[in-house]
Amino acid sequence: MIILFSNNSLANFRQTIAEPLAFVPTMGALHDGHLSLVRAAKQEHFKVIVSIFVNPLQFNNPEDLLKYPRTIQNDLNLLEETGVDAVFLPSNNDVYPIDYQPNIKLKNNQIETVFEGYFRPGHFDGVIQVLHRFFSQIQPDSVFFGQKDLQQCMVVKLIIDEYFPKIKFNIVETSREKSGLAMSSRNLRLSAKELELAKEIYTTLMNLKRFNKNGINHEIERLNNLNITTEYLSYVNLPHFDVPEHPASNQAIVYAGYLGQIRLIDNLLL
Protein backbone atom coordinates (compact mmCIF):
# COMPACT_ATOMS: atom_id res chain seq x y z
CA MET A 1 0.00 0.00 0.00
CA ILE A 2 1.41 3.37 -1.03
CA ILE A 3 0.95 6.37 1.26
CA LEU A 4 0.69 9.70 -0.55
CA PHE A 5 1.52 12.68 1.62
CA SER A 6 1.28 15.50 -0.92
CA ASN A 7 -0.47 16.70 -4.07
CA ASN A 8 2.67 15.94 -6.08
CA SER A 9 2.86 12.33 -4.95
CA LEU A 10 -0.88 11.97 -5.65
CA ALA A 11 -0.46 13.36 -9.18
CA ASN A 12 2.46 10.98 -9.85
CA PHE A 13 0.47 8.03 -8.53
CA ARG A 14 -2.53 8.97 -10.70
CA GLN A 15 -0.39 8.98 -13.82
CA THR A 16 0.81 5.42 -13.19
CA ILE A 17 -2.74 4.00 -12.90
CA ALA A 18 -4.19 2.72 -16.15
CA GLU A 19 -6.87 0.49 -14.58
CA PRO A 20 -10.23 1.78 -13.35
CA LEU A 21 -9.79 3.60 -10.05
CA ALA A 22 -12.25 3.61 -7.16
CA PHE A 23 -12.13 6.32 -4.50
CA VAL A 24 -13.36 6.14 -0.89
CA PRO A 25 -13.09 9.49 0.95
CA THR A 26 -12.90 9.32 4.77
CA MET A 27 -12.00 11.40 7.78
CA GLY A 28 -10.26 8.46 9.47
CA ALA A 29 -11.25 6.79 12.78
CA LEU A 30 -12.09 3.89 10.53
CA HIS A 31 -14.48 1.09 11.47
CA ASP A 32 -16.09 -1.76 9.63
CA GLY A 33 -18.52 0.62 7.92
CA HIS A 34 -15.62 2.29 6.08
CA LEU A 35 -14.03 -1.07 5.31
CA SER A 36 -17.30 -2.26 3.78
CA LEU A 37 -16.98 0.64 1.30
CA VAL A 38 -13.45 -0.48 0.47
CA ARG A 39 -14.60 -4.08 0.04
CA ALA A 40 -17.44 -2.98 -2.26
CA ALA A 41 -14.96 -0.91 -4.27
CA LYS A 42 -12.52 -3.81 -4.54
CA GLN A 43 -15.24 -6.06 -5.90
CA GLU A 44 -15.71 -3.82 -8.90
CA HIS A 45 -12.31 -2.28 -9.54
CA PHE A 46 -8.69 -3.07 -9.91
CA LYS A 47 -7.35 -0.21 -7.81
CA VAL A 48 -8.69 1.52 -4.70
CA ILE A 49 -7.55 4.82 -3.22
CA VAL A 50 -8.76 6.05 0.21
CA SER A 51 -8.28 9.58 1.54
CA ILE A 52 -7.99 10.40 5.23
CA PHE A 53 -8.53 14.09 5.87
CA VAL A 54 -10.44 15.74 8.73
CA ASN A 55 -11.98 18.55 6.71
CA PRO A 56 -12.17 21.72 8.85
CA LEU A 57 -14.67 23.38 6.47
CA GLN A 58 -17.44 20.92 7.28
CA PHE A 59 -17.40 21.40 11.08
CA ASN A 60 -19.75 24.13 12.19
CA ASN A 61 -18.73 23.41 15.80
CA PRO A 62 -14.98 23.98 16.47
CA GLU A 63 -15.11 21.71 19.54
CA ASP A 64 -16.37 18.84 17.38
CA LEU A 65 -13.41 19.35 15.04
CA LEU A 66 -10.99 19.32 17.96
CA LYS A 67 -12.54 16.21 19.48
CA TYR A 68 -12.83 14.27 16.23
CA PRO A 69 -11.03 10.95 16.90
CA ARG A 70 -7.68 10.60 15.15
CA THR A 71 -6.43 7.02 14.98
CA ILE A 72 -4.11 7.16 11.99
CA GLN A 73 -1.83 4.18 12.67
CA ASN A 74 -4.77 1.88 13.29
CA ASP A 75 -6.50 3.26 10.17
CA LEU A 76 -3.47 2.50 8.00
CA ASN A 77 -3.23 -1.05 9.39
CA LEU A 78 -6.92 -1.69 8.64
CA LEU A 79 -6.63 -0.31 5.10
CA GLU A 80 -3.55 -2.38 4.37
CA GLU A 81 -5.28 -5.55 5.65
CA THR A 82 -8.31 -4.77 3.45
CA GLY A 83 -6.12 -4.53 0.36
CA VAL A 84 -6.21 -0.81 -0.43
CA ASP A 85 -3.68 0.30 -3.07
CA ALA A 86 -3.07 3.87 -1.97
CA VAL A 87 -3.95 6.22 0.88
CA PHE A 88 -3.97 9.97 0.38
CA LEU A 89 -3.04 11.81 3.58
CA PRO A 90 -2.97 15.47 2.55
CA SER A 91 -2.19 18.44 4.80
CA ASN A 92 -4.58 21.39 5.10
CA ASN A 93 -2.29 23.27 2.74
CA ASP A 94 -2.53 20.56 0.09
CA VAL A 95 -6.32 20.62 0.13
CA TYR A 96 -6.77 24.35 0.53
CA PRO A 97 -3.64 26.10 -0.77
CA ILE A 98 -3.49 29.83 -0.17
CA ASP A 99 -4.21 30.63 -3.82
CA TYR A 100 -7.24 28.29 -4.03
CA GLN A 101 -10.72 29.69 -3.39
CA PRO A 102 -13.11 26.94 -2.28
CA ASN A 103 -16.41 28.34 -3.57
CA ILE A 104 -18.10 25.56 -5.53
CA LYS A 105 -21.90 25.88 -5.51
CA LEU A 106 -24.76 23.57 -6.43
CA LYS A 107 -27.45 24.93 -8.76
CA ASN A 108 -30.25 23.52 -6.66
CA ASN A 109 -28.94 23.86 -3.12
CA GLN A 110 -32.13 23.50 -1.11
CA ILE A 111 -30.89 20.19 0.34
CA GLU A 112 -28.01 22.05 2.03
CA THR A 113 -30.33 23.91 4.40
CA VAL A 114 -32.71 21.20 5.65
CA PHE A 115 -32.30 18.46 8.30
CA GLU A 116 -28.52 18.00 8.71
CA GLY A 117 -28.02 21.27 6.85
CA TYR A 118 -30.36 23.10 9.24
CA PHE A 119 -28.75 21.79 12.42
CA ARG A 120 -25.19 22.02 11.05
CA PRO A 121 -25.18 25.24 9.02
CA GLY A 122 -22.41 25.27 6.43
CA HIS A 123 -21.68 21.56 6.85
CA PHE A 124 -22.66 20.49 3.34
CA ASP A 125 -20.92 23.50 1.81
CA GLY A 126 -17.69 22.20 3.43
CA VAL A 127 -18.38 18.67 2.16
CA ILE A 128 -18.96 20.04 -1.36
CA GLN A 129 -15.67 21.97 -1.34
CA VAL A 130 -13.53 19.05 -0.20
CA LEU A 131 -15.15 16.48 -2.49
CA HIS A 132 -15.00 18.73 -5.53
CA ARG A 133 -11.29 19.22 -4.81
CA PHE A 134 -10.62 15.48 -4.32
CA PHE A 135 -12.69 14.39 -7.34
CA SER A 136 -10.79 16.91 -9.52
CA GLN A 137 -7.39 15.77 -8.25
CA ILE A 138 -7.99 12.01 -8.10
CA GLN A 139 -10.24 11.70 -11.18
CA PRO A 140 -11.80 8.45 -9.96
CA ASP A 141 -13.95 6.27 -12.19
CA SER A 142 -16.14 5.28 -9.26
CA VAL A 143 -16.79 6.59 -5.73
CA PHE A 144 -18.27 4.78 -2.73
CA PHE A 145 -20.28 6.36 0.12
CA GLY A 146 -22.12 4.90 3.10
CA GLN A 147 -25.91 5.04 3.34
CA LYS A 148 -25.59 6.05 7.00
CA ASP A 149 -24.95 9.61 5.79
CA LEU A 150 -27.93 9.51 3.46
CA GLN A 151 -28.28 13.26 3.05
CA GLN A 152 -24.56 13.50 2.25
CA CYS A 153 -25.07 10.74 -0.35
CA MET A 154 -27.77 12.85 -2.02
CA VAL A 155 -25.48 15.91 -1.96
CA VAL A 156 -22.71 13.81 -3.57
CA LYS A 157 -25.16 12.66 -6.21
CA LEU A 158 -25.90 16.33 -7.02
CA ILE A 159 -22.16 17.20 -7.15
CA ILE A 160 -21.56 14.32 -9.54
CA ASP A 161 -24.59 15.11 -11.74
CA GLU A 162 -23.50 18.71 -12.03
CA TYR A 163 -19.70 18.58 -12.18
CA PHE A 164 -18.44 15.00 -12.73
CA PRO A 165 -21.01 13.12 -14.84
CA LYS A 166 -18.47 10.44 -15.78
CA ILE A 167 -17.97 9.28 -12.17
CA LYS A 168 -20.06 6.27 -11.14
CA PHE A 169 -21.69 6.85 -7.77
CA ASN A 170 -22.24 3.91 -5.38
CA ILE A 171 -24.12 3.85 -2.07
CA VAL A 172 -23.25 1.01 0.32
CA GLU A 173 -25.77 -0.17 2.91
CA THR A 174 -25.15 0.92 6.54
CA SER A 175 -23.01 -1.44 8.62
CA ARG A 176 -24.57 -2.13 12.00
CA GLU A 177 -23.52 -3.56 15.35
CA LYS A 178 -25.37 -6.74 16.40
CA SER A 179 -27.71 -4.49 18.41
CA GLY A 180 -28.70 -2.62 15.23
CA LEU A 181 -26.76 0.53 16.15
CA ALA A 182 -25.30 2.10 13.00
CA MET A 183 -21.50 2.01 13.03
CA SER A 184 -20.00 5.48 13.44
CA SER A 185 -16.69 7.00 14.49
CA ARG A 186 -18.68 8.87 17.15
CA ASN A 187 -19.63 5.58 18.84
CA LEU A 188 -16.04 5.57 20.18
CA ARG A 189 -17.08 8.45 22.41
CA LEU A 190 -20.11 6.69 23.96
CA SER A 191 -19.88 5.14 27.46
CA ALA A 192 -20.79 1.44 27.84
CA LYS A 193 -24.21 2.46 29.17
CA GLU A 194 -24.81 4.88 26.30
CA LEU A 195 -23.75 2.25 23.75
CA GLU A 196 -26.42 -0.05 25.16
CA LEU A 197 -29.07 2.69 24.94
CA ALA A 198 -28.09 3.87 21.47
CA LYS A 199 -29.66 0.82 19.82
CA GLU A 200 -33.07 2.33 20.62
CA ILE A 201 -32.61 4.71 17.69
CA TYR A 202 -32.60 1.73 15.33
CA THR A 203 -35.63 0.30 17.15
CA THR A 204 -37.47 3.56 16.52
CA LEU A 205 -36.67 3.50 12.80
CA MET A 206 -37.74 -0.14 12.54
CA ASN A 207 -40.97 0.54 14.46
CA LEU A 208 -41.83 3.28 11.98
CA LYS A 209 -40.76 1.24 8.96
CA ARG A 210 -42.50 -2.00 9.93
CA PHE A 211 -45.69 -0.85 11.52
CA ASN A 212 -45.74 2.92 11.51
CA LYS A 213 -46.30 1.88 15.09
CA ASN A 214 -47.75 4.76 17.13
CA GLY A 215 -46.19 7.36 14.85
CA ILE A 216 -43.39 9.81 15.05
CA ASN A 217 -44.43 11.80 18.13
CA HIS A 218 -44.79 8.66 20.20
CA GLU A 219 -41.29 7.52 19.16
CA ILE A 220 -39.76 10.90 20.02
CA GLU A 221 -41.33 10.69 23.46
CA ARG A 222 -40.20 7.09 23.95
CA LEU A 223 -36.61 8.10 23.15
CA ASN A 224 -36.88 11.17 25.36
CA ASN A 225 -37.82 8.95 28.30
CA LEU A 226 -34.56 7.08 27.68
CA ASN A 227 -32.64 10.40 27.71
CA ILE A 228 -32.15 10.40 23.95
CA THR A 229 -33.03 13.89 22.73
CA THR A 230 -34.29 14.02 19.17
CA GLU A 231 -33.33 16.81 16.77
CA TYR A 232 -35.37 15.42 13.91
CA LEU A 233 -37.27 12.28 13.03
CA SER A 234 -39.06 12.47 9.71
CA TYR A 235 -40.08 10.81 6.49
CA VAL A 236 -38.32 12.44 3.51
CA ASN A 237 -38.47 12.18 -0.26
CA LEU A 238 -35.27 11.37 -2.13
CA PRO A 239 -33.14 12.87 -3.51
CA HIS A 240 -34.04 16.41 -2.32
CA PHE A 241 -34.98 15.65 1.29
CA ASP A 242 -38.32 17.43 1.05
CA VAL A 243 -41.02 16.22 3.44
CA PRO A 244 -43.67 14.11 1.69
CA GLU A 245 -47.31 15.15 1.94
CA HIS A 246 -48.46 11.73 0.74
CA PRO A 247 -46.73 8.36 0.66
CA ALA A 248 -44.46 8.24 -2.38
CA SER A 249 -42.20 5.57 -3.77
CA ASN A 250 -38.72 6.94 -3.12
CA GLN A 251 -38.64 7.68 0.58
CA ALA A 252 -36.60 7.27 3.74
CA ILE A 253 -36.98 7.84 7.48
CA VAL A 254 -34.19 9.98 8.87
CA TYR A 255 -33.09 10.56 12.45
CA ALA A 256 -30.69 12.78 14.40
CA GLY A 257 -30.43 13.19 18.15
CA TYR A 258 -28.20 13.40 21.17
CA LEU A 259 -27.23 10.77 23.66
CA GLY A 260 -25.41 12.76 26.34
CA GLN A 261 -22.97 14.97 24.44
CA ILE A 262 -22.82 12.73 21.37
CA ARG A 263 -24.82 13.45 18.26
CA LEU A 264 -25.99 10.36 16.37
CA ILE A 265 -27.72 10.00 13.02
CA ASP A 266 -29.34 7.08 11.26
CA ASN A 267 -31.88 6.33 8.53
CA LEU A 268 -33.76 3.56 6.79
CA LEU A 269 -34.86 3.44 3.17
CA LEU A 270 -38.52 2.56 2.73
Ligand code: PAF
Ligand atom coordinates in the same frame (compact mmCIF):
# COMPACT_ATOMS: atom_id res chain seq x y z
O1 PAF B 1 -18.38 11.28 5.44
C1 PAF B 1 -17.26 11.74 5.69
O2 PAF B 1 -16.45 11.16 6.41
C2 PAF B 1 -16.90 13.13 5.14
O3 PAF B 1 -18.01 13.95 5.09
C3 PAF B 1 -16.21 13.03 3.77
C4 PAF B 1 -17.13 12.46 2.74
C5 PAF B 1 -14.95 12.21 3.88
C6 PAF B 1 -15.82 14.45 3.31
O4 PAF B 1 -14.93 15.04 4.20
